[in-house]
Amino acid sequence: MHIVVCMKQVPDSAQIRVHPVTNTIMRQGVPTIINPYDLFALEEALRLRDRLGGEVTVLTMGPPMAEDSLRKAMTYGADRAVLLTDRSFAGSDTLATSFALAAALAKIGQEFGVPLIVFTGKQTIDGDTAQVGPGIAKRLGLNQLTYVSRIADLDAAAGTITVERRAEGGVQVLSTRMPVLITMLEGVNEIRRGSLDDAYRAARATVIKWNAADAGITDLAKCGLRGSPTIVKKVFAPQARAEKVRQVPTTDLTTEALAATVMAEIFKCQPGLESELMRFSAGQ
Amino acid sequence: MIEERFDAIVVGAGPSGNAAAYTMAKEGLKVLQLERGEYPGSKNVQGAILYADALEQIIPDFREDAPLERHVIEQRLWTMDDTSYVGMHYRSEDFNEEKPNRYTIIRAQFDKWFSGKVREAGAVLLCETTVTELLRDTQGRVIGVRTDRDGGTAFADVVILGEGVNGLVGQRSGLRPELKPDTVALAVKEMHFLPREVIESRFNLKGNEGVVIEAMGTITDGMTGTAFLYTNQESISVGIGCIVSDMVEGGRSPYGLLEAFKRHPSVRPLLENSECKEYAAHLIPEGGFNAMPDLYGDGWIVVGDAGQFVNAVHREGSNLAMTTGRIAGETVVWLKRRREATSKENLAEYQRRLNETFVMKDLKKYRRIPDFLHRNKQVFGLYPKLISAAAQTWFRVDGVDKRTKEKQIFKALRQGRTLPGLIGDAVKLARSWR
Numbered sequence: 001m002h003i004v005v006c007m008k009q010v011p012d013s014a015q016i017r018v019h020p021v022t023n024t025i026m027r028q029g030v031p032t033i034i035n036p037y038d039l040f041a042l043e044e045a046l047r048l049r050d051r052l053g054g055e056v057t058v059l060t061m062g063p064p065m066a067e068d069s070l071r072k073a074m075t076y077g078a079d080r081a082v083l084l085t086d087r088s089f090a091g092s093d094t095l096a097t098s099f100a101l102a103a104a105l106a107k108i109g110q111e112f113g114v115p116l117i118v119f120t121g122k123q124t125i126d127g128d129t130a131q132v133g134p135g136i137a138k139r140l141g142l143n144q145l146t147y148v149s150r151i152a153d154l155d156a157a158a159g160t161i162t163v164e165r166r167a168e169g170g171v172q173v174l175s176t177r178m179p180v181l182i183t184m185l186e187g188v189n190e191i192r193r194g195s196l197d198d199a200y201r202a203a204r205a206t207v208i209k210w211n212a213a214d215a216g217i218t219d220l221a222k223c224g225l226r227g228s229p230t231i232v233k234k235v236f237a238p239q240a241r242a243e244k245v246r247q248v249p250t251t252d253l254t255t256e257a258l259a260a261t262v263m264a265e266i267f268k269c270q271p272g273l274e275s276e277l278m279r280f281s282a283g284q
Numbered sequence: 285m286i287e288e289r290f291d292a293i294v295v296g297a298g299p300s301g302n303a304a305a306y307t308m309a310k311e312g313l314k315v316l317q318l319e320r321g322e323y324p325g326s327k328n329v330q331g332a333i334l335y336a337d338a339l340e341q342i343i344p345d346f347r348e349d350a351p352l353e354r355h356v357i358e359q360r361l362w363t364m365d366d367t368s369y370v371g372m373h374y375r376s377e378d379f380n381e382e383k384p385n386r387y388t389i390i391r392a393q394f395d396k397w398f399s400g401k402v403r404e405a406g407a408v409l410l411c412e413t414t415v416t417e418l419l420r421d422t423q424g425r426v427i428g429v430r431t432d433r434d435g436g437t438a439f440a441d442v443v444i445l446g447e448g449v450n451g452l453v454g455q456r457s458g459l460r461p462e463l464k465p466d467t468v469a470l471a472v473k474e475m476h477f478l479p480r481e482v483i484e485s486r487f488n489l490k491g492n493e494g495v496v497i498e499a500m501g502t503i504t505d506g507m508t509g510t511a512f513l514y515t516n517q518e519s520i521s522v523g524i525g526c527i528v529s530d531m532v533e534g535g536r537s538p539y540g541l542l543e544a545f546k547r548h549p550s551v552r553p554l555l556e557n558s559e560c561k562e563y564a565a566h567l568i569p570e571g572g573f574n575a576m577p578d579l580y581g582d583g584w585i586v587v588g589d590a591g592q593f594v595n596a597v598h599r600e601g602s603n604l605a606m607t608t609g610r611i612a613g614e615t616v617v618w619l620k621r622r623r624e625a626t627s628k629e630n631l632a633e634y635q636r637r638l639n640e641t642f643v644m645k646d647l648k649k650y651r652r653i654p655d656f657l658h659r660n661k662q663v664f665g666l667y668p669k670l671i672s673a674a675a676q677t678w679f680r681v682d683g684v685d686k687r688t689k690e691k692q693i694f695k696a697l698r699q700g701r702t703l704p705g706l707i708g709d710a711v712k713l714a715r716s717w718r
Contacts, residue, residue, distance in 0.1 A: 075412075195434035199410045200286050200316075 001054035001156060003045045004108060004115040005078070006101055006136070007038035009062050009069040010126040018237045034069045037121025039076075039191040041184040044151060045119050046077050046192065052156060055079040057108060057115070061089055061100055067207050074202035075194045082108060086211040091225030094127070098135025099222045104215040105140060116178040117161070122147055122185050130183070137181035145174055146183045290316045290440035292616055293429055294407070295415045295453060297324035300588025300605035301446030302398045303342050305407040307613025313620060315407035316438055318431060320414040325395030328448075329473065329566035330602060331512055331521055333496065334387045334394065338603035342610050343401060347383065351393040353516040354494025355384030358487075362550070364501035365672040369550045380493065388494050388514045388521070390475075418443060418457045418584065425627075426583030429453075442626040443584045444612050446605070449567045451590035459584065460577030465532060466658060467571025469509060469596070471525025472538040474546075476558035480518050486554060487515055498599060501668030503545050507534060508657045508664060511545050512599070513554065520555060522546060525568060527658070538565065570596040573651035579638070580631040585612045595646050597653055604643050611637050652716035660709065662701065670700045 011030045019026050034042075045056045058073040060066050061084040070081035084104045092100065105118060118137075123130035130146070137144035145163050152173065153162040162175040166185055194202075212223060221227060250261045267274040294305040297319035309315045321327035333356070339346050358375035379385065403409055419428040419437060428439035445454050449468065454460050478486075487495045497513040504510070509526030524541045531538065545551060569575070569592040576592045579585065587593070588605035595604065615634040616626065624630050638644050657663060674693045684692075697706060 193433060196286060196410070196413065196431055196436040196438065199413060199433060200408065200438075203408045203410055 001048070001052050001117075002057065002113040002115045003048060003054065003117045003119065004057045004059055004105060005038065005042045005045045005073070005119040006105075006132070007042065007058055007060050007069065007073060007121070008035045008124050008126075009033070009060060009066040010035045010124055013125050032065070032069065034072060035121055035124045035126075037123060037125070037184065037186055039121075040186055040188050041119035041121050041182070042073055042076060042078065043189045043191045044182075044184055045117070047189070048117070048151070048154065049079075052154065055112070057082060057112060059084065059101065059104055059108065061085070061092070061097060061104070064209075067209075070207050071202050071205070074205055075199045076191055077194055077198050080112065080208070081205070082208045082210060084210050084215055086223075088212050088220050088223045091228060092223065093228035093230035094129050094131035094135060095229060096223055096225075096227035098132050098139060099227060100212070100215065100217065101132065102136050102139035103217045104210060105136065107210070107215050114179065116159075116180070118142060118179070118181045120181070120183045122183045133181060133183040140179075140181075142179050142181040143176040144181045144183075145176065147185050148182050149185045149188050151182075285435050286316070286438040288314070290314045290438065291620060292316075292442050292444055292613075293318065293438060293440040294444045294446060295429065296446035296448060296588070296590075297321070297399050297402070297409060297411075298328050298395065298446060298448060298588060298605065299398070299602045300590075300593075300609035301444070302395070302402050303606040303609025304444045304446060304587055304613040305409075305609075306342060306398075306402045306405050307610050308616055309402060309405035309407035311617045312406070313617060316440065317402065317407050317409045318413045318415050318429065318438075319409060319411045321411060323396060323411055324399035324409070325392040328391045328395055329471075329564045330391050331473065331514055331523065331599070332389050332391050332394070332602070333514065333599070334389045335600065335603035336383065336385050336387065338606040338610075340383075342606060350397050351389065352492075353388040353390060354489070354492045355379065356386040356388065356496050357489075357493045358495045360495065360497040362497060362499040362501070363668045363671050364499050364503050364548065364550065365669045366502055367549060368672045368676065369499065369501070370668075370671050370675050386496075388496070388516050390516060390519075415447070415453050416456075418453060418459075420583075424582065426457075426581070441583070441620075442616055442631070444587060444609075444616070445584060445590050446587045446609060447590050449569045449589040451586075454577070454586060454590055459581065459586065460590075463567070463569070464571070464575070465529035466527060467569065467575040467592070467654065468528050469525045469568040469570045470528050470531060470538050470565065471523055471568055472542050472563070472565045473521055473523030474542065474560050474564075475516075475562035476520045476522060476555050476560050477518060478520060478555075478558045482557075483515055483518070483520065489515070492517070499545075500664060502665060503548065504541065504664050505534065505536060505544075506661050506665040507531065507536065508661065509541075510599070511541075513551065519561075520558065522551070522555065527570065528567075568596070568601065569594050570654060572596065572654045573644075573647040574654070576647070580628065580634050582628045582631075583626055585615070585631055585634055587612045593643060593647070595650065597650050598646070600646075604647075607641060607643050608638065611641065649718070650716075656712060656716035660712065662709065666700055670697055 009032050012033045015030050017026045049056050056078045057080040058070055058078045059082045064085055067083055074081055120133035134144055147166050148163045149166045150164040159178050161178055165172040165174055248265050291313040292308050292315050294301045294317040305315050305317045357379040360371055360373045362369040362371045414432045415429045416432050417430045418426045421427050426443050430437050447453050455462055494515045499511045504526050507526040507530035511524035514521040524545050569589050571592055579591050587608040593604040593608050594601040612634055619630055673696055677689050677693050
């Protein structure tokens with residue numbers, strides 16, 4: 001079975017800073033990482049491969065330096081890596097990105113076998129849109145399963161897959177026919193470390209590099225900035241909302257008295273909360 | 285297990301490991317390099333000064349693309365007391381030469397660049413891979429390494445250990461004893477960011493010119509140690525380090541010392557309005573020649589900090605690391621060419637070659653210095669105070685005649701250390717320096 005995992009190299013959000021004057025993200029010198037959500041997708045793909053056999057291809061679109069992320073994915077155990085890189089992709093929004101990735105996926109299908117599952121993370125940590133996965137599914141006509149927390153069953157013979165999807169108010173158990181696009185939720189597994197052999201293979205492997213033409217893209221107007229209708233109107237740094245720790249002086253140190261003092265302080269800070277709670281408990 | 289057998293496995297991707305791996309890979313040897321950090325440089329800390337000569341011997345045209353900050357045109361040596369410093373500054377236009385002699389660098393960037401050259405030369409680098417032990421055959425010969433990854437063994441004719449100051453592989457494998465607190469310094473460092481123009485006006489620089497300050501005195505509170513301040517392009521590296529046993533005895537914290545150094549009236553204006561963005565700490569092996577472990581054995585060689593290759597007096601370390609790495613690499617290449625085994629007997633060539641270089645000559649010359657400094661703490665406390673007081677007496681114009689001033693100065697010196705003490709210290713220092 002062939003599985004493709006789409007990933008993105010993103011700036012490490014733990015180390016990113018916003019320029020105080022221009023409000024733009026200061027990317028210079030910020031280390032890059034594989035989008036953390038994509039690692040859950042990759043691990044899930046590797047587990048399926050280990051169980052059922054087949055191959056895992058990792059695919060990313062990005063600048064040449066995104067090769068590092070692909071190589072890292074191979075260290076974890078991916079069998080093949082494809083880097084889609086072309087100046088004409090620069091400035092892509094989610095529409096243009098899903099266009100380019102869908103083209104590359106079609107090409108991967110021709111070259112290395114049609115994937116039964118395409119994985120993505122549920123979203124990236126730099127864009128946070130969660131649109132690219134569904135965009136790819138729509139363009140390629142794949143069934144899509146988003147926010148998946150577990151793959152419950154995969155029947156290769158029947159070509160069906162059953163997953164658990166975390167939704168508001170509960171977990172949905174969904175079954176569909178493959179080929180399918182799955183966006184994985186966080187915290188559902190832990191990326192493996194990769195054996196010494198995998199690390200050695202990854203260090204020496206050739207990452208396949210495709211430009212737009214290689215990926216079979218002819219309509220460059222749908223790529224990059226030209227193919228991106230999204231307009232960033234304004235960028236701003238949010239005001240810090242958290243309040244600093246406040247000390248509440250008290251003399252009576254019994255548990256009840258301490259609790260009462262704290263509650264009184266909370267109610268003072270949040271007018272209306274007390275009456276709301278009263279209403280709520282009365283309703284019960 | 286990696287099926288392929290390597291000519292050499294290099295443990296560590298710092299200056300010594302990179303020098304060794306590059307030297308061997310360039311000559312066509314099959315080299316596997318293992319680094320525990322996420323990327324080369326992620327674990328490495330240094331002031332940092334790059335001494336061009338040592339790198340030039342390995343990559344002659346490194347200036348073309350290496351990430352260099354500023355070339356050093358001015359060296360300041362300061363002896364400090366609590367409110368003053370007495371300094372010797374040497375600044376020369378000659379240092380604005382076509383191929384400058386010293387550069388400030390940022391190690392995280394530099395090590396990445398160096399590692400890129402190593403991989404271009406053909407070595408295979410695996411990061412996030414920690415070597416846990418050396419593998420030996422029944423005769424005790426080192427034949428490979430075990431790593432913390434699954435199926436994690438790899439085999440080679442020789443293992444070059446460039447694992448750094450606290451090299452646990454060598455310690456665990458019994459190649460060398462654990463570090464002793466009195467032969468190792470703990471240094472802490474901060475990176476303070478300032479706009480280029482501010483640094484250039486504050487230090488009287490233009491273009492990529494840079495200044496280096498090395499300081500000693502009451503800033504280490506009577507402990508054996510020094511402080512430094514280096515100018516990078518858009519940041520200043522500032523740090524201080526002391527011998528670990530001194531810190532333990534005095535119950536002092538390294539960051540406390542650094543805070544005090546930064547608050548010193550001579551240092552504070554240099555850092556004013558800067559933003560501290562990085563904080564790092566590192567051990568420095570300062571035991572010198574007398575603390576050096578065995579440098580080679582059957583199937584293994586030690587290079588860099590792991591072999592105590594640091595000249596503490598001259599603040600040199602990375603150049604010794606690169607030179608030992610290069611010579612280790614050259615020795616292995618030489619043996620390969622002659623189709624000779626990497627036995628202890630044959631690897632003794634490494635030591636013989638090292639003995640002919642500045643590395644061993646300098647370390648041997650200064651072999652008594654660590655002990656001298658350990659026993660003569662007045663060098664770091666009393667003398668800086670006396671020198672500063674003398675300078676103040678001399679330069680203050682207050683109606684006192686010069687002869688009286690001279691008398692006051694010599695009286696203060698005698699009271700501070702007594703005449704036999706002064707003479708004794710001078711003799712001891714001269715002997716250790718010889």
